[in-house]
Amino acid sequence: MxxxxxxxxxxxxxxxxxxxxxxxxWGLKPGxxxxxxxxxxxxxxxxxxxxxxxxxxxxxxxxxxxxVQPSGEFGYILRQRDLSNTERQALLQPLxxxxxxxxxxxxSVGPTIGEELLRKAWIAIAxxxxxxxxxxxxxxxxxxxxxxxxxxxxxxxxxxxxxxLLPMGLFAYLGAxxxxxxxSLFIVALLTILGISINxxxxxxxxxxxxxxxxxxxxxxxAYRDVVWNSIxxxxxxxxxxxxxxxIMLAALYIVGPEATENFALTLIVxxxxxxxxSIFLAAPMLVIWERWARK
Numbered sequence: 001m002x003x004x005x006x007x008x009x010x011x012x013x014x015x016x017x018x019x020x021x022x023x024x025x026w027g028l029k030p031g032x033x034x035x036x037x038x039x040x041x042x043x044x045x046x047x048x049x050x051x052x053x054x055x056x057x058x059x060x061x062x063x064x065x066x067x068v069q070p071s072g073e074f075g076y077i078l079r080q081r082d083l084s085n086t087e088r089q090a091l092l093q094p095l096x097x098x099x100x101x102x103x104x105x106x107x108s109v110g111p112t113i114g115e116e117l118l119r120k121a122w123i124a125i126a127x128x129x130x131x132x133x134x135x136x137x138x139x140x141x142x143x144x145x146x147x148x149x150x151x152x153x154x155x156x157x158x159x160x161x162x163x164x165l166l167p168m169g170l171f172a173y174l175g176a177x178x179x180x181x182x183x184s185l186f187i188v189a190l191l192t193i194l195g196i197s198i199n200x201x202x203x204x205x206x207x208x209x210x211x212x213x214x215x216x217x218x219x220x221x222x223a224y225r226d227v228v229w230n231s232i233x234x235x236x237x238x239x240x241x242x243x244x245x246x247x248i249m250l251a252a253l254y255i256v257g258p259e260a261t262e263n264f265a266l267t268l269i270v271x272x273x274x275x276x277x278x279s280i281f282l283a284a285p286m287l288v289i290w291e292r293w294a295r296k
Contacts, residue, residue, distance in 0.1 A: 005288065008281040012274075016162055019169020022176075028168065029175030031079075031183035032109050034118045038083045041104040042095055043075040049098040051076070057094035063087060069179065071259065075104065082108055121187040125164075128194050129157060136202070140209060146224050147291050155286045156201050159278040163197045164190050167270040171263070180263060189267035196246070197275030200239050201283045207231035208284065225288045232284055243276040 032039050051068050054076055058066040067079040095101050133153045140149040174180035208231040215222050247269055254265035
């Protein structure tokens, strides 16, 4: 496996470039929680009218863009700008004219609240990253040869960026072509990915640290790359099995769970797969390459 080390970087680099392009070209499509606006969910127990008819009925109300999305077998979800109570009633009237209709829910978030939630979300992600750097610097403070402890932190953050970049790129694509929106659950999923991924990475790093310590105690001279790959082999089964059980649970949630958690489960699935791969085939090999460059 060691001789194929350089090939392990091809797929994540290609996917990361594709994700960056997707974010640059399309960007993420924020939901009403982050961008502000209103959401109206209605049901037609006797059978819903065609979506095109709903769009035509709401187009001339002067409410701006009204996005109509089917919900379940009998309902629709309508997303639009923040509405006053008068505008809400104006929106409901043509919907009632198309048959027996029940209002399931109406949610309204002002643009100021949306901006505040988005700002706090990015602050939360930044704080998590800073705490991870501080933790790794403290936990690996005794490791200085042949790779300094701070390099473990830099490599860990680089792989974490890869792990959250891939689901963000995926949702940029889904938002552009399938109308997928990111909301507070998406932010929660990204934070969860950061926590789970760094755990797998630290397991590998900790094994490297332990093997370096044992070699020093036994006065055993072993190349750093051999120590790293031995450590990967020792933790490989644990990392894969742990992640696989979580992915199976998330796949079940995505397939049979409620529609409200589909995007949450999909984000975690992509992040878990990316995080498992990067913990094993990116983080530790990056340390080997860094050590080799430093030695040269």
